Amino acid sequence: MGRTILLVISLLFLLIGCNSDPLPDGQYVDLDLQWAEIDTVNAQLPAGIKVFHTASTDLNLRAWYVRVEESRDDVESRVVVSTDADRRETISEFATRLSAPVLINGGYFRMDLNPARHVGILKVNDSLIQPATPSVLRSDERFYLHRGAIGFDEQDRVGIGWVSSQGDSVTIWERPIPNRPDIPGSALDSVFGAFWGFRDVLGGGPVLIKNGRINIASDEEVFFGTSIPDTHPRTAAGITEDGDLILLLVDGRQLISRGVNLTELASILYDLDCVDALNLDGGGSSALVVNGVLLNRPAGTTTQRQVMSAIAVFAN
Numbered sequence: 001m002g003r004t005i006l007l008v009i010s011l012l013f014l015l016i017g018c019n020s021d022p023l024p025d026g027q028y029v030d031l032d033l034q035w036a037e038i039d040t041v042n043a044q045l046p047a048g049i050k051v052f053h054t055a056s057t058d059l060n061l062r063a064w065y066v067r068v069e070e071s072r073d074d075v076e077s078r079v080v081v082s083t084d085a086d087r088r089e090t091i092s093e094f095a096t097r098l099s100a101p102v103l104i105n106g107g108y109f110r111m112d113l114n115p116a117r118h119v120g121i122l123k124v125n126d127s128l129i130q131p132a133t134p135s136v137l138r139s140d141e142r143f144y145l146h147r148g149a150i151g152f153d154e155q156d157r158v159g160i161g162w163v164s165s166q167g168d169s170v171t172i173w174e175r176p177i178p179n180r181p182d183i184p185g186s187a188l189d190s191v192f193g194a195f196w197g198f199r200d201v202l203g204g205g206p207v208l209i210k211n212g213r214i215n216i217a218s219d220e221e222v223f224f225g226t227s228i229p230d231t232h233p234r235t236a237a238g239i240t241e242d243g244d245l246i247l248l249l250v251d252g253r254q255l256i257s258r259g260v261n262l263t264e265l266a267s268i269l270y271d272l273d274c275v276d277a278l279n280l281d282g283g284g285s286s287a288l289v290v291n292g293v294l295l296n297r298p299a300g301t302t303t304q305r306q307v308m309s310a311i312a313v314f315a316n
Contacts, residue, residue, distance in 0.1 A: 022213045028267050031059060038064075044291050045101055046315035048072040051290055061250065062257040064288055064295050065272060066102050066313070068245040070156045074316040077152055077245055079106065079200035081124050081309050087115040088306035091287040092294060098312055103289045104247045105235050106309035107204050108281045116308045120203025121149050121165055132165040132203060136222050143184045143222045146173045148207035148278045150237050150311075151198030158239050159198060160276040162207060162217070172196035176207070176220035185220070202280075202309060208266035209238065209277035216262050228279070231259045233286040233299055237311065238274030246272055247311060249288040254300030281307070 035052045042050050048069035055062045068077055080098060082089040088109075095103040108119035118130035135144045146162035151170075153159075162173040171193045178185035206217040206228070218229050233252030239245060248269060252259020260268070262279065269277040284299040285307050298304055 022270070024214060027214045027216050027263055028270065029264055031056075031061070031264060031267060031271070033059075033061070033063070033268065033271070035065070041290055041293075046074065048075040049102060049313060049315060051295075053295075055256075060256065060258045061260070062296070063248065063250040063268070065249070066104070066245075066247040066288070066290070068102070068247070068313050070158055070243050070245050076156055076314045077158065078312050078314065079122070079124050079152060079202045079309060080312045081122065081129060082116075082307070085115065086306075087117075087308050090304035090306050091289045091310060092292070092304060093306075094310050094312065095289045095292055098314075100312040100314050101291055102247070102313035104249060104311050105281055105285045105287050105307045106311055107202050109308035118203070118308055120147055120205065121163055121170065121201050122203060122309055123170065123198070123201035126199050128165065128168050128170075130203075132163050132170070134164065138222060138225050139182070141182070141184060143179050144177055144187060145179060145220070145222050146176050146188075147203055147221045148205040148217065149201050149203045150278050151196060151202075152200040153198045157243065158245050159196070160207065160237070160239060160278050161196075161210070162221075163196060163201065163203070164193070170196045170198070170201055176217050179220050179222050181219065181224045202311065204237075204278050204280040206262070207276075207278055208236065208262065209269055209274050212241075212275040214266050214270055216266050218262060229262050231261045232282045233259045233284070233296075234265050234282040235280040235286045235288075236265055236269060236277060237280060238269045238272065238277035240273050241275050245313075246274055246277075247288070247313075248272070249286055249296055251286075251296045252282075252299065254297060
């Protein structure tokens with residue numbers, strides 16, 4: 001009997017170990033990117049904010065990331081929204097208006113509408129501008145969903161997870177609804193959800209890393225049947241174990257930088273020590289402005305797309 005019990009316990013440990021593998025098959029690729037600080041830029045930035053760059057001719061990739069020490073009292077990250085009549089501004093226009101040293105584009109939005117409308121939750125300064133997307137149609141079948149979002153609270157803490165909203169209240173979920181192509185998932189029990197009282201919340205998706213494990217939730221968040229998983233210029237955000245914010249931009253659609261798919265994007269963020277990470281709007285929207293200077297080439301050009309939302313890093 002004692003040997004049987006030991007065998008069962010051993011099997012349980014093996015199963016737990018397999019399920020907690022941070023690098024599940026097919027969701028990690030070692031790009032071996034070599035990052036370097038941009039000294040000329042960092043010399044002009046406040047303490048607690050640093051910019052890094054990589055360029056790989058072998059991989060045909062250029063990328064930048066900003067590391068923000070959110071624990072510092074003199075650094076604060078916020079979600080910001082356009083105040084123009086059409087609800088759209090370039091990232092450079094955001095930076096000029098807000099006098100923020102770092103600005104990066106934010107969530108998805110409808111460019112065909114005037115004024116623009118956010119796709120996914122948008123909450124700024126405790127005001128809910130757009131609720132979370134409750135469901136989508138795919139091939140005339142309705143899929144209910146909780147999509148990924150990033151939140152910032154009054155204590156400068158950052159959170160990433162799957163959210164829903166009802167009225168002005170936002171709920172964070174431990175896991176997404178288990179949707180699959182052509183197979184809608186069942187709604188989750190409320191025990192897996194909790195009130196999320198973050199001051200600013202920005203929807204995107206899919207979640208790429210959760211609790212230190214790569215977890216590309218593109219099917220669960222119903223991004224199948226879209227171009228989101230393909231290779232594109234990318235914007236993403238991540239959180240390190242010590243609470244630092246990582247803002248990542250990968251250039252794409254140009255000869256010197258092809259862009260990345262979601263697996264490559266998640267792998268980059270994992271290698272940057274992110275324990276949680278989220279994909280944001282990409283493509284021609286991807287733009288990173290530091291100290292008023294556009295660092296990347298949006299979709300291979302110098303022309304910035306006007307966007308509705310952004311993440312701004314302020315410093316006193």
